[in-house]
Amino acid sequence: MKRKLLIIFIWLLLWQGISLLVHNSVLLAGPWESVQALGKLALTGDFWLTMLRTLGRILLGILLGTGMGFLLAYAGHRKKLLGDFLSPVISLGKAIPVASFVILLLIWFGNEWVAFAVVVLVTFPIAYLNIQKGLQGMSRELTELTLVYRITGFRRFTYVELPQLRAQIAAAFSLAVGMGFKSGIAAEVIGQARLTIGNEMYRAKIYLETAELFAWTATVILLSWVVEKILFLVLKKAGFLRTPES
Secondary structure (H helix, E strand, O other): OOHHHHHHHHHHHHHHHHHHHHHHOOOOOHHHHHHOOOOHHHOOHHHHHHHHHHHHHHHHHHHHHHHHHHHHHHHHHHOOHHHHHHHHHHHHHHHHHHHHHHHHHHHHHHHHHHHHHHHHHHHHHHHHHHHHHHHHOOHHHHHHHHHHHHOOHHHHHHHHHHHHHHHHHHHHHHHHHHHHHHHHHHHHHHHHOOOOHHHHHHHHHHOOOOOHHHHHHHHHHHHHHHHHHHHHHHHHHHHOOOOOOO
């Protein structure tokens, strides 16, 4: 822990040193200027409302996207026809750029919930592919034993399959949280919905407020970190993980 903090401190010093050399806050604001900008933003009510609106939509998208991915991956593993039917959809979901999703969704639904929809579309294939990989790598011997001893349904999932899927569940959630926030913020920047972090970032770019842009970026990083830690804690308590990722 001390080593990590020391490394972070060194990088902050390098950032501050480079910003002093550049000597132009529009091109590169330093960490101290960014902290000051964040402090000013935090004193306004709009900051907290904006943060909560963005957090709520992205978190809901992550939960729905990963939940659908887990359920359909498991169903597709049990029913090969369903898995084959979903395969091209998953391949398309991996390949289509986020910008294409955003533009299409803006045409269909407007900008208010475009970030939520994009996060669902981005996190769904992540969860699906991770769980599918875990299911394909399960021990055949244990699977055969469940047939011999007629262990089916919930007991089979809880005592035989779940312990073998914990690594994939952890990887899926870790990746889904990171990609969910990245794609969600990108969707907000393009969609320009009011009182969203993406919209505030775009406004900071227009007015050349680089320190404010960094302040909002730091807010997103912190939110992503907190959400990941909370989700891992909940998964651990529910028995889906042994320990949260560090």
